[in-house]
Amino acid sequence: MTSNTDFQNQVYQFVGKVPGGKVTTYGEVAYLIQNSKIKNQNYNSKVQINPRFLPRLVGFCLHQNKDPKVPCHRVVDRNGRLAPNFAFDGAKEQKRRLEAEGVKFVDEMHVDLAKSLWQGKS
DNA sequence: AAAGTGACGCATT
DNA sequence: TAATGCGCCACTT
Numbered sequence: 001m002t003s004n005t006d007f008q009n010q011v012y013q014f015v016g017k018v019p020g021g022k023v024t025t026y027g028e029v030a031y032l033i034q035n036s037k038i039k040n041q042n043y044n045s046k047v048q049i050n051p052r053f054l055p056r057l058v059g060f061c062l063h064q065n066k067d068p069k070v071p072c073h074r075v076v077d078r079n080g081r082l083a084p085n086f087a088f089d090g091a092k093e094q095k096r097r098l099e100a101e102g103v104k105f106v107d108e109m110h111v112d113l114a115k116s117l118w119q120g121k122s
Numbered sequence: 123a124a125a126g127t128g129a130c131g132c133a134t135t
Numbered sequence: 136t137a138a139t140g141c142g143c144c145a146c147t148t
Contacts, residue, residue: 007145026130052132053142059129060145075129083129 007049010036011061018074021102022118023111025078030054059083073097080106080113 010033062072073094082091104112
């Protein structure tokens with residue numbers, strides 16, 4: 001257990017802001033982090049991360065995270081697809097959690113982004 | 123210390 | 136319109 005990097009902190013912070021019943025995407029989180037980075041200049045990455053690669057890092061950081069406090073199940077990919085290997089108990093459990101919060105599904109593996117995508121603003 | 127691995131997203135063919 | 140490739144960071148072993 002080592003202290004989290006600033007990048008991880010940013011990821012968890014933004015994910016933690018997603019309200020129940022809503023979901024966000026890796027790309028969205030990545031975008032917000034970039035924006036926050038520029039705004040606060042608190043991000044101490046060794047090098048500048050290409051925005052194009054950010055979403056992947058976001059996903060990887062969430063995969064690492066085992067902290068129940070972080071609602072990682074509310075993060076899906078751009079197509080609303082659930083994570084193939086959800087850290088806790090597979091995508092099935094992730095779907096179960098989301099449905100419990102009122103998130104609608106259009107498919108066994110896809111959430112209804114049109115209705116449940118968190119249009120984070122505030 | 124070095125190399126491999128990985129919850130994605132976009133451009134190009 | 137669909138399928139395939141590229142990007143190149145942070146973390147683990």
